[in-house]
Amino acid sequence: MSYPSPLEELVRRVNQTREQRLKQSFPRLGAEEKQTLLKKFHPDYRADSFAELEVGPNAGERAPKELVRVLEGDSPVSDGSLGFGEFEYETDVLVIGGGGAGCAAAITADDAGARVIIATKLRLGDANTMMAQGGIQAADKENDSPAIHYLDVIGGGHFTNIPELVEALVTDAPEAIQWLENLGVIFDKNPDGSMKTIHGGGTSRRRMHTCRDYTGAEIMRTLRDEVKSRQGITVLEFSPAVELLTTPEGEAAGAILLNLNLNRYLRIKAKTVIITTGGSGRLHYQGFPTSNHYGATGDGLVLAYRAGARLAFIDTMQYHPTGVAFPQQIVGQLVTEKVRSLGAQLVNRNGEQFVFPLETRDVVASAIIRECQEGRGVKTPAGVDGVWLDTPMIEVLKGPGTVKRELPAMVRQFARFGIELDKEPILVYPTLHYQNGGVAIDAMCHTSVRYLLVAGEASGGVHGRNRLMGNSLLDVIVFGRRAGREGAQLAKERTGSFFPGLEHLSRWRQLLRERKGTGVSVSPVLLPDYTRKPGNRIGGQGVGEV
Amino acid sequence: MNENLIDIYIMGEHHQVPDSLTILQALEYAGYRLTRGVGCRGGFCGACATVYRVNGDYHLKFALACQTRVEPNMQLAMIPFFPAHRPRYRLSELKGTAQEVLDIYPELLRCYGCNTCTKSCPQDIDVLGYVSALLRGEIALAADISFDCIMCGLCVSRCPAELVKHHAALLCRRLYGSRLAPRSTHLAQRIAEIRSGKFKAELEQLKNMDRKQLQELYAAREVEPEE
Known part of the structure; x- marks a missing residue:
């Protein structure tokens, strides 16, 4: 037993009730029960952690305070000092962000004959896509259809999703799977070649395609390898964009990058710009730990907003119900939903179930927060709240060896800290996982700024107020490909001369002065700061503050 | 804390x-x-x-x-960067044979089985095992053994024969996934149905429904049971 003694006692309670719980199926909640639970316990409903935007296209709307601070920030770039007329690079399509959506866009634009540059903050492929374990949805089985998938998506999003975007997502899904397979992604299959598929939270058909529990990693490393194979794609690593360039008419025209190795600006003139910078978990909304990549600081939202693009659904974040609560070293890291797909139940300190394990993520997260607030949670020695996720149950339900076979990444992660997933339950608590909203797009990824496209987690509207498991990997591939195709086409059509500049930034600065005065922060923030300083988070996962 | x-x-x-x-x-x-x-x-x-x-x-x-x-x-x-060799190839031009992998990464033949790679793997992958499988021509096995590779490159940095095995393993997996794995008929069939416009009308109808109608449909969904 690898748990400290106060927890050991509680583990025994989970073990004792397992046999009895095997026979119980916790009832699903009705629509009204769900709304009551969400309003009472979901972090999106904590009014005091939101603020109203005063500047920009979404002025008057609310967003988490941490996001408002960076959206209403000033640029690190000075207006006139760049000496325009010379560009280090000129290209047809500039893709900002080298994750799943960015690579899919670049490959597709290259297929369409465009010259492509990918500018990325860290290494190519350093992105949330790499970390997605659970799977990717597509309605490709006989008992399923894009229409059934549509209903699951829009119900999961509480009927707030943009219909055209959901239609695009579910219609392109099977083709996205085939595209990935043609690039060499290895999906879990039966011997006859049919896809092994499972349920996810909120799915009415088993349509989750998996690559063990390395689904995102398998997709990302394959896309990255394909990008490297292509001479038409130039990759600039450690070069995040810090400001967009626009024409006097307000159209996108390129970007200024910061080369982090040399601390030097690079100017890129581009006919179309595609933002694929992903999410913002590293802003640690409401002090939550996060499952996100180190670079997930919402840069694309900041850049697009300053250039005049409207955002959508920025008042809603996804808190993944099962972030690690113990051991302390990996608090906030993700425990994939696949664990519940395989049959593991959520159990409180009394050894009782308290929610149907495959409700949508917002509902399960709220139920866990309720258990802890009402005293039925477990406190770790470090003071972190949690409930049990009964992983040994999978072995009972699906046979010995299932955990090791289906969840190798998780087994490895916990074994490093002495916990045997197939024999002991684990402690979990919601972790900041996904930015439900982002830059408003249409089905071809256009934004309200001409020649500026957005795809993936940086966009908003596909998932409404709550995303289902397996629809973000799908989102990055479907909309990444759409953006790549459309970006190449728009570049072809933009034949006249145009002059990239920073007029939008001068206007933005004037607005900031008028509405906010001095004292605004500089954004995008690019990377979080976890060094030991007053106010910083030690450990970077919400382990505690100095 | x-x-x-x-x-x-x-x-x-x-x-x-x-x-x-x-x-x-x-x-x-x-x-x-x-x-x-x-x-x-x-x-x-x-x-x-x-x-x-x-x-x-x-x-x-x-x-x-x-x-x-x-x-x-x-x-x-800290290891900020490791300059591992990665030749340019196009997957679409390959058939999926072990010989092709060896043509792209000929240094694989220099392996003398010291097993330093396996000892240096933070994922506890049997690195020598998949290199041996590849040398025997078993691409599917090499893909399977190397599946949990996170491509950190430590095995390459430690290899006295300078084999770029994590990239070779990735090529094996891509060849297996695209060329050798059995194909699913249901996927191809569904794509053909979508292209023929089979679901268009139904989706159009859903897109135009109001919230209440959607809520009713959603609540009445039939959920496929677990296996």
């Missing part, structure tokens, strides 16, 4: 850090604001592959900095 401080050495420099931290967290605690040697912080990206040693012991140890707890008297270093 546990404030039991221990001594560690970062690139030779002495620091005291809480013993509850991972190597990555300890570097940050000591004051390093990292751009290299840090990535997903969840054990999936291979950016923080680390070589370390404990004072008094000559053995080199290998780990992911984000997944390994610090221990007293660790000598830590």
Whole structure:
């Protein structure tokens, strides 16, 4: 037993009730029960952690305070000092962000004959896509259809999703799977070649395609390898964009990058710009730990907003119900939903179930927060709240060896800290996982700024107020490909001369002065700061503050 | 938080850090604001592959900095970048034979089986096992054994024969996934149905429904049972 003694006692309670719980199926909640639970316990409903935007296209709307601070920030770039007329690079399509959506866009634009540059903050492929374990949805089985998938998506999003975007997502899904397979992604299959598929939270058909529990990693490393194979794609690593360039008419025209190795600006003139910078978990909304990549600081939202693009659904974040609560070293890291797909139940300190394990993520997260607030949670020695996720149950339900076979990444992660997933339950608590909203797009990824496209987690509207498991990997591939195709086409059509500049930034600065005065922060923030300083988070996962 | 401080050495420099931290967290605690040697912080990206040693012991140890707890008297270093060879090839031009992999990575034939690669793998993958499988022409097996590779490249940095095995393994997996794995008929069929417009009308109808109609349909969904 690898748990400290106060927890050991509680583990025994989970073990004792397992046999009895095997026979119980916790009832699903009705629509009204769900709304009551969400309003009472979901972090999106904590009014005091939101603020109203005063500047920009979404002025008057609310967003988490941490996001408002960076959206209403000033640029690190000075207006006139760049000496325009010379560009280090000129290209047809500039893709900002080298994750799943960015690579899919670049490959597709290259297929369409465009010259492509990918500018990325860290290494190519350093992105949330790499970390997605659970799977990717597509309605490709006989008992399923894009229409059934549509209903699951829009119900999961509480009927707030943009219909055209959901239609695009579910219609392109099977083709996205085939595209990935043609690039060499290895999906879990039966011997006859049919896809092994499972349920996810909120799915009415088993349509989750998996690559063990390395689904995102398998997709990302394959896309990255394909990008490297292509001479038409130039990759600039450690070069995040810090400001967009626009024409006097307000159209996108390129970007200024910061080369982090040399601390030097690079100017890129581009006919179309595609933002694929992903999410913002590293802003640690409401002090939550996060499952996100180190670079997930919402840069694309900041850049697009300053250039005049409207955002959508920025008042809603996804808190993944099962972030690690113990051991302390990996608090906030993700425990994939696949664990519940395989049959593991959520159990409180009394050894009782308290929610149907495959409700949508917002509902399960709220139920866990309720258990802890009402005293039925477990406190770790470090003071972190949690409930049990009964992983040994999978072995009972699906046979010995299932955990090791289906969840190798998780087994490895916990074994490093002495916990045997197939024999002991684990402690979990919601972790900041996904930015439900982002830059408003249409089905071809256009934004309200001409020649500026957005795809993936940086966009908003596909998932409404709550995303289902397996629809973000799908989102990055479907909309990444759409953006790549459309970006190449728009570049072809933009034949006249145009002059990239920073007029939008001068206007933005004037607005900031008028509405906010001095004292605004500089954004995008690019990377979080976890060094030991007053106010910083030690450990970077919400382990505690100095 | 546990404030039991221990001594560690970062690139030779002495620091005291809480013993509850991972190597990555300890570097940050000591004051390093990292751009290299840090990535997903969840054990999936291979950016923080680390070589370390404990004072008094000559053995080199290998780990992911984000997944390994610090221990007293660790000598830590960062590996910012490793210049692994990666020839340009187009998957679409390959058929899926082991010979093709060997043509692209001929140095694989220089392997003399020392097993240093396996010992250096932070994922505990049988690296020599998949290299041997590949040399025997078994691409499917090489793909299977190497599946959990996070491409950190430690195996390459330690290889006396300079084999770029993590890239060769990726090629094996891509060949298996695209050329050798059995294809699913249901996927191709569904794509054909979508292209023929089979679901268009139904989706159009759903798109135009009001919230109440959608809610009713959603509540009445039939849920496919578990296996």
